[in-house]
Amino acid sequence: MSSLPAHSGAARGAAPPGEGAHRERARGVLAHASLGVLGLVAILAFWAAGVAVLARHNALAAQFGPLAALQTFPSLIxxxxxxxxxxxxxxxxxxxxxxxxxxxxxxxFLIGRVKALETALSPALQFLRMISPLSWMPIAVMSLGVGDPPVYFLLAFAAVWPIVMSTASGVQHIDARWVQLGESLAATRAEMLWHIYVPGIAAHVLTGVRLAIGVLWIVLVPAEMLGVSSGLGYLILDTRDRLAYSELMAVVLVIGALGFLLDHVARQLYRRFGAQR
Incomplete structure (x- = not known):
């Protein structure tokens, strides 16, 4: 009888079964974040060192350093x-x-479903995919004028290829047993599309969207130099023309931070909707 209270006290003092796993996950997240921060600090250090070397021969180079950019950052924000x-x-x-x-x-979806269409379109699509979207800038301006329309065209042209390829791959990798099950249950085309194909290709489409966002963000800045009067690309030109080089570098940091956030959102959407499939 004397051992029972001691055992009960030990049980009361013991951590809940899931608490240890929770702490391990928290430590893993902290370690991962620490390594990421360390990598960013290393990049800033290399950046500062490179600018310091250049500034010995050209005093103007100091305005392109991280310290000047960070000092300008509060007023820019x-x-x-x-x-x-x-x-x-x-x-x-x-x-x-x-x-x-x-x-x-x-x-x-059509390319993934219709083999003959894939055979017919693949060479043309691969040819168009390898052309830089920026090569179409003069044609876009002549055809659509200045302003937003040519920018929309260039961005859509840049982003469409990873989405096409990822979607086609998703359709081709759908388990044939799912399709057979739907057909055996006399599912309509709409039901097959909504209950078989959409869940089956969701992860692939989201992967294509994430890749497309990365391409879009890279093409955006030069595309916004096509006669528009707003946007981060325009702001890069504006700071260059005003010789505000430290502000220019601060805008570069803003572009990098926003691109990182967009990719993070795309990853979270994939984990939320794609990884469950």
């Missing part, structure tokens, strides 16, 4: 115009991605 430029760039990204998905998902 408090400027309402920056958020207007960010909003314009994000709007163009959204429109370009929407056009790319509206074209890429149905086309990729």
């Amino acid at each position: 408090t400027d309402d115009r920056l958020f207007a430029h960010i909003g314009a760039s994000l709007r163009r990204i959204g429109v370009g991605l929407a056009f790319a998905m509206a074209i890429g998902v149905p086309l990729g």
